[in-house]
Amino acid sequence: MAAPLIDVRGITKVFRSDLLKRPKEALRGVDLTVHEGEIFGFLGPNGAGKTTTIKILLGLIRPTSGSGTLLGQPFGSVEARRDLGFLPDSPNFYRYLTARELLRFFGRLHDLAATDLSRRIDEVLDRVGLADDARERQLRTYSRGMLQRVGIAAAILHRPRLVILDEPMNGLDPLGRHEFRDLILQLKSEGITVFLSSHVLADIESTADRVAILNEGKVVRIASLSEILATEERSYEIAFEVEAMALASFAQGLSSLKPGARGWIANAREMDEANRVVRTILESGGKLFAYHPRRLSLEDVFVQHVAASRETKAPAVATKTAPPAAVEVHERSAQASKRSESGVHS
Amino acid sequence: MIHTWLLAQNTFRESLRDRLLSTLMFFGGIFVCASVVVAPLTLGQQDRIIRDLGLSSVAIFTILMIVMVGTGMVYREIERKTIHTILTQPVGRPSFILGKFLGLYGTVLVAIATLSAFWLGVVGLFGGGLHLYLFEAIAMVAMEAAIVTAVAIFFSSIASPLLSAVFTFLVWISGHLAHDLKMLTARAENPILDFVVEGLYLVLPSLHHFHVRNNILSGANLSQDQMLWGFAYCCLYCIAVLILTVLAFARRDFE
Ligand SMILES: Nc1ncnc2c1ncn2[C@@H]1O[C@H](COP(=O)(O)OP(=O)(O)OP(=O)(O)O)[C@@H](O)[C@H]1O
């Protein structure tokens, strides 16, 4: 296989912004590879370290340790940036320039010939759907979504090999999101590799080939989308109504139980479990509204990975005997295990 | 190189669109012309006072402009995060700094040209006519301004605008005093004091090279040596400061 476009090995980043504050460990050993031609989804809750990872790739900040390459060059190489398009999480461009002036400036920094540039600028502005009458106005008069569109235009202006987009859906209206999704798929069909960091799981699910889930500075899962969705267990959803007394008898063993529009909605991981619940409902004279198996969505997988690590952390401080599964998770994280130790001694 | 030029152009455009600049130019123009009103109060010295006051106004407003417009130049880019969009273009950090310097200096030259036009006009009419030494003096102001511009860019890339403004201003003032201070302490014959002052003298720009007041007062042309020395010193000092800035900038994180 050809060399990966992005190759990240064991990157860590510790922010020491303030002498008085504790250093902030934003990344704790991130490994990633992104191959030519794919759409790579980069997921993670707020503060997981997505933007930090991207800034390290681009050479805006330096990793505390670890190494890697971008487009075959070390991070921060000027050479690599010729083939790179980037949309930052907050598109702050020179406010005193108009959209056309900005793109002209960037285009010339990329050595695009001045004669083609005007045509190309209109082409990309059309493509991201920036209104015609806005193009000659200074960017400080733009709305959030308009800036976002200009940012996307700037990222694809010079026909890069790789585009890195940090939260590209921010500020876009529903139609804009829809158009943007199509744009990403088009880019892929043109052979452009897309690295897409986003919270909008539906968008990632409908575009990405592979995804990585980042949580608390670590990649907790990296695989192709189809693999993630296929290997994760299915779940069984049961909508029902029973007497409050009966409810307690089978709540145990369910992966979730929450009030529905009418009655309750239970989720079970195993078919046996689901069948047992259904039987109990009927035997206790309850009403069964619906019973259907469903495949996990990316959102479910995401919630599972992220929630799992949060839940197992909290009880570790309080209880001496953590359940085996939780212990296993803790052993992987030095900090967490230290905390559980101090919990035992105090 | 072409990239540096593009960045300089953009910086130039930015500072020209800055309201502060036109405001300063306006008041600068008024000050230069005001020398005509003040001068008659000094009997017999009118020509010299018009020349001297006018040139001082040109120099001071140029420095004010650098301090007020220039000291936020790099800091603002970091604060507003526009630096993220520029340093991810195929532009090296040294080009960025050099572009900032050239762009700001371009603006400074425009300001000097504007103020000097007023000055030359006033001197031509009321201050004894146009002579070569007037133009030489303007060249010296421009060289001094280059040094102060480089210093402003340096501070701007490591400190907040307010601090850089204060520091730049202090460097400018002490740059003018450094030479006198050295002359004074040389007489005291105190080795420790000598050592300290010698060190300061090396680090601070020796702005006395660009001191042309005597020529302006007496109406004498500058020596070729003084011009050449000034030019060489200006180039060397700017290069040294810019290299220092580039080094300070190279390892920085832009969060
Ligand atoms: N300059 C900084 N100084 C200290 N801590 C920082 C700094 N920048 C980021 N962090 C911390 O690093 C962690 C990761 O931040 P990052 O911006 O990478 O998250 P993210 O995954 O992009 O989040 P979001 O989804 O909200 O954009 C956060 O806990 C954040 O507080």
Ligand SMILES: [Mg+2]
């Ligand atoms: Mg982010």
